[in-house]
Amino acid sequence: MQVDFYHLTLRPLDRALPQVAEKVLAGGARLLVISGDADQRAAIDRLLWTYSPDSFLPHAQAGDGDDARQPVLIADDANAAANAARMVAIVDGRWREEALRFDRAFHFFDDESVAAARDAWRALANRDGLERRYWKQTPRGWEQAA
Numbered sequence: 001m002q003v004d005f006y007h008l009t010l011r012p013l014d015r016a017l018p019q020v021a022e023k024v025l026a027g028g029a030r031l032l033v034i035s036g037d038a039d040q041r042a043a044i045d046r047l048l049w050t051y052s053p054d055s056f057l058p059h060a061q062a063g064d065g066d067d068a069r070q071p072v073l074i075a076d077d078a079n080a081a082a083n084a085a086r087m088v089a090i091v092d093g094r095w096r097e098e099a100l101r102f103d104r105a106f107h108f109f110d111d112e113s114v115a116a117a118r119d120a121w122r123a124l125a126n127r128d129g130l131e132r133r134y135w136k137q138t139p140r141g142w143e144q145a146a
Contacts, residue, residue: 001100002131003124005117008110010137013091017044018051020106024087025057025071032085032102033059033074035092041074044091048072078102095120100130 008016017033024031035041041061048057059072067073067082075081078088078098088099089106093113099105109117124132134146 030085
């Protein structure tokens, strides 16, 4: 199990999340996107349709359609992986232990939630079978810092 911590310092979530989602789908996997904030979920729903003028990411919010068929499903908790996703993106800055049920977790956080992300980083240390990675934004893109 791998947990990737993405510290959003130069680009906002609306630029970083589509990049990660595209890579997940290109690899043939599915993604569950988690946020406890209904407004943020709605914004992500709109974003995935419009982030690029020449493409979109097929997706839905949990409960809005046939969840099982969605390559990207947006939900309020990690127990809602009705699309059989093995990868989860936590986008509201609040770590959830349920993410450890997936093969890979992407934990996005900004400066407002950095203290909570540090707590999660420490809590995940020395767990068998778990690899942590910390990614920071630079003018050249993402760089692995730990």
